[in-house]
Each structure stands twice: as C-alpha cells, then as structure tokens.
Amino acid sequence: MPCNLCQPRLTGLLVGAALLISLLGASRSLHAQQPLPANPLAVSATESSSLVSDDADTPAAKAPTPADAPVTLASADLPDAPSALLYPQITPQQPVETSNPDAVSANGTQQTKRILGIMPNFRSVSADVKLPPLSGKDKFIIAGKDTFDYSSFFIAGIQAGFAMNGNSYPEFHQGLKGYGRYYWHTLADTIDENFMVGGLGPIVFKQDNRFYTLGHGGFPKRAVYAFSRVLISRQDDGDATFNFSEVIGSGAAAGVSTLYYPTKYRTWTKVGQKWLTSDLIDGANFLLKEFWPDINKAVFHTH
16 A cells, blocks of 8 residues: 555544544543532432523523422421430429418329328328428427327327237236226327427428328339338428438337336337337328328319
8 A cells, every 4th residue: 555545544543543532531521520419319409409490590480389399308397316206205294382281283182181081191292392491390380280189199099999909018907097008108109209200300300391292103103102201301402311300210209118118118129119110100101191182082072
C-alpha cells in the first residue's frame, strides 16, 4: 500500500481513538462529581420538588391547597422513640397540701374519726393528703384523745375479760375483785403505750405520729405498706425514717409495766413478749385503718 494512503488512514484512526477516550473520560468525571445520596427518598423528594417548581412556572399551574400538600416524615408528629407509644409517661398523683385533717383523697375516700363509730381513728390521714407538721402540744393532744376516749375504757374491759378467762395472771384471782385487777392493769398498759408511742416518742425523735393512708394499688402492696408502718415513719419534714417512736416507745411502755405487775412477771422474757405483742397489735391496727375508707365507702356508701 502506498505510504501516502496509509498516513491519512492512520491519522483518522488516531483522531477517532482520541475522541472516544475523551468521551469516556468526561463521562467518568461527571459521575465522580455527582455522588449518590445516602437516602433514596432524598432523590424522590428532589425530583418531586423540581417537577413542582417547573409546573409552578407554567400559567396553568395552581397553588396546592393544604389538603394537597404532602406530609413529610420531618413534619409528622412522631414520637422520639417507639417506647413513647408503648410506654406512655403517666404523671403520678401528687399529694394535696392542706391544713384540713378531714380532707377527702383524690379517689373519693376519706378517713373518719372513728371506725364503725366506736374505735378512735384520730391519727389517720386520707390518701394523697399532706398536712403541715404538728407541734409538740398537738402530738400530746392526739395521744390524749386516743387514751381517754370512751372506747378505750370499753376495749380495756373486753381485753381484761379475755385475760381473766385465760387465767393469764393467777395472782389476780377470779371474781369481781380479780376482774378489777385485770381491768386496771390493762388500762394502765393502754395509757403507757399511747403516750410513749403517740406522744413522748414523736416529740423526742421529731416524728409525725399520724398514719398516712396509701389508698391505691393492690391488696398485697397496701397490706405490706400498712404493716410496715410499725418500722417506717415520717419525720416532721415529711421524709421517711425508722419508726423510733413505735419500736422504742412500745419497749419503754413494756418496761414501765413491770412497776405494777407481780414480781414473777418482771423478767426480760415477759417484757419482750409484751413488747412484741404491742407492735403486732399496732401493725394490725394500721392494716385496718388502711382499708377502712374502702370498706366504709363500699358497705356504708359514705366517704
């Protein structure tokens, strides 16, 4: 082949190859400068917005109404986490601060001054009610009401009858005189217990001598709460604390009782038995007071 024909043909091949290489390089450079978005939804949103803007430039375009406006994920009222829907936050019932000791609780129940119209209930406070602290004088007044209420003399008479029937203290003998001995010893025990636990103890240890009803939750929870008040009390400022007034006060009352009981009963064993019995009885009283507003409302249809 003549050289003069090969040179133009070779030159054309070189030019074509150069153009092809330039085209491929430009294509790759263009793709390199436009990285793919991390979220495919962004592409759709970008394309949709460009289409809407193009349509808005045309005379036939109309402004979208609020009903036609698309709702994006960012503008939707969604919770921060799935747990916000599964476990919504519930605001607990806050105690109602009042100076009225007869205030009704939020659930409509109320502690009455007496249980069944007989037993004194002066130290019980309705559920979710927070009262101001008592002065030392007020604590003694409440203890005096519990001690010298007419029902205290009646209850002491019943307890004396059971003790005499069981011949708890043979030295007291039987009959009317024996019953009289049982009676005044039982009444003296009641006075000691009430003033030590409800009067002197709360003043010395600066504790609230009132019983605050829980008033909500299942039976086991409320029963445990009520009985645990033998060991747990409130300070005058409302903070929970060990019930020194109950534990030490009932022990002191049991110790004082040795001054007027026969000599054979002045032992550590007898004092310990009376001490434990007093605390168990008080725990049972707290249990009754916890559920009394519910019983009163359900049975007698009153607060």
